[in-house]
Amino acid sequence: MDTELLTRTFVEYYEDRGHRRITGSTLLPPPGDTVLFTTSGMHPLTPYLEGRPHPLGRRLVNVQRCLRTTDLDEVGDSTHLTVFEMLGTWSLGDYEGPRSLDWGHRLLTEGLGVDPGRLHATVFGGDDRTGPDTASLRLWQELGVPVELTVEDNWWSNGPVGPCGPDSEIFLWTGDGPPRSTPTRDDRWVEVWNHVTMRHRRLPDGSLVPLPQRNVDTGLGLERLAALLQGKPSVFECDVFEPWRRLVPGLWPLDEPSLRLVGDHLRSAVVVLGDGVRPAGTGRGYVLRRLVRRVLTVLWRDDPSRGLGDLPLEPVSHTLDHFRQDDGPEQVRRLLVEEERRFGRLLERGRQVLARPRFRGPLGEDDFRYLHDTHGLPRDLVTGLREG
Ligand code: SER
Numbered sequence: 001m002d003t004e005l006l007t008r009t010f011v012e013y014y015e016d017r018g019h020r021r022i023t024g025s026t027l028l029p030p031p032g033d034t035v036l037f038t039t040s041g042m043h044p045l046t047p048y049l050e051g052r053p054h055p056l057g058r059r060l061v062n063v064q065r066c067l068r069t070t071d072l073d074e075v076g077d078s079t080h081l082t083v084f085e086m087l088g089t090w091s092l093g094d095y096e097g098p099r100s101l102d103w104g105h106r107l108l109t110e111g112l113g114v115d116p117g118r119l120h121a122t123v124f125g126g127d128d129r130t131g132p133d134t135a136s137l138r139l140w141q142e143l144g145v146p147v148e149l150t151v152e153d154n155w156w157s158n159g160p161v162g163p164c165g166p167d168s169e170i171f172l173w174t175g176d177g178p179p180r181s182t183p184t185r186d187d188r189w190v191e192v193w194n195h196v197t198m199r200h201r202r203l204p205d206g207s208l209v210p211l212p213q214r215n216v217d218t219g220l221g222l223e224r225l226a227a228l229l230q231g232k233p234s235v236f237e238c239d240v241f242e243p244w245r246r247l248v249p250g251l252w253p254l255d256e257p258s259l260r261l262v263g264d265h266l267r268s269a270v271v272v273l274g275d276g277v278r279p280a281g282t283g284r285g286y287v288l289r290r291l292v293r294r295v296l297t298v299l300w301r302d303d304p305s306r307g308l309g310d311l312p313l314e315p316v317s318h319t320l321d322h323f324r325q326d327d328g329p330e331q332v333r334r335l336l337v338e339e340e341r342r343f344g345r346l347l348e349r350g351r352q353v354l355a356r357p358r359f360r361g362p363l364g365e366d367d368f369r370y371l372h373d374t375h376g377l378p379r380d381l382v383t384g385l386r387e388g
Contacts, residue, residue: 041088093213
């Protein structure tokens with residue numbers, strides 16, 4: 001089952017249960033939002049989770065592209081991506097968590113053919129402020145799905161303030177033998193779907209107040225589930241990476257972790273460019289810049305003659321098409337190459353400046369500030385050059 005069929009199956013399943021499909025937004029959150037990128041499907045829906053009536057009603061479903069920089073250092077394992085898509089459902093003050101879990105379980109097992117014996121759930125066990133989520137626990141017990149209770153791992157929030165609540169996560173066993181142990185003790189249990197009962201708002205002083213309505217917000221990682229359903233050992237082998245996996249290794253022979261990083265970051269950079277972001281020294285543009293620089297650092301480690309101008313257009317246009325972005329692949333590749341040139345010049349200058357006697361010993365904060373303000377050399381680049 002490829003990601004397109006999986007998405008269609010998911011959306012139709014929820015439409016059959018009264019949900020209206022809303023169009024996912026770009027990676028750029030609405031104006032006035034303080035975060036740089038949309039990090040989860042619920043993000044553009046925050047006002048509606050907080051009580052504003054949604055024009056399409058109380059049951060919604062969508063597909064949202066997301067970008068998470070918090071996972072940047074985890075990219076390279078088998079489950080994390082920088083840009084990924086989240087299939088989401090919402091009950092805006094309508095049905096409660098157990099119904100959401102029951103539907104989710106049926107979709108996975110009956111609709112998508114997942115063996116029920118490969119499932120495990122986790123549930124919020126309660127803390128000094130909020131009681132345990134007994135309703136979810138009971139539902140899983142009725143369905144015969146094993147449950148592990150946790151505290152921090154089963155509380156979801158999108159940041160220090162705003163809507164939050166206890167969640168119940170669904171894990172799939174990816175080991176060879178029969179399922180063993182529990183999700184927190186064995187990472188062969190891979191989380192695929194999070195159902196959050198979003199009924200609190202956290203205030204700046206840390207206290208919790210009830211939201212005007214009790215919502216359910218669920219998010220399922222599309223590429224992760226697709227890879228598991230396709231029997232692939234990692235997200236990098238599901239269909240969205242097909243042209244990247246087919247064409248990049250012939251161009252740049254890389255070990256598997258480097259291939260994953262290069263594929264993830266380049267594909268993410270393409271999507272970010274396709275959403276209109278341009279490289280810059282701050283904000284979104286700097287996230288984009290870091291993605292490109294991390295790719296180049298890996299490519300040039302073995303062979304400084306490698307260049308992004310050699311990147312075939314096929315994976316670029318495959319990605320732009322997938323996200324229905326209008327920029328042409330040549331234009332996107334040209335922007336990547338311009339950024340590569342800028343980085344090449346900066347590295348050259350960095351090497352010259354760091355060769356000066358003043359910078360031979362340990363560097364202090366004044367040195368880093370001077371290198372940044374006078375020569376445009378960011379701290380991570382200086383550190384990288386000195387380590388290299
Ligand atoms: N907001 C939750 C998450 O991002 C569920 O959508 O995991």
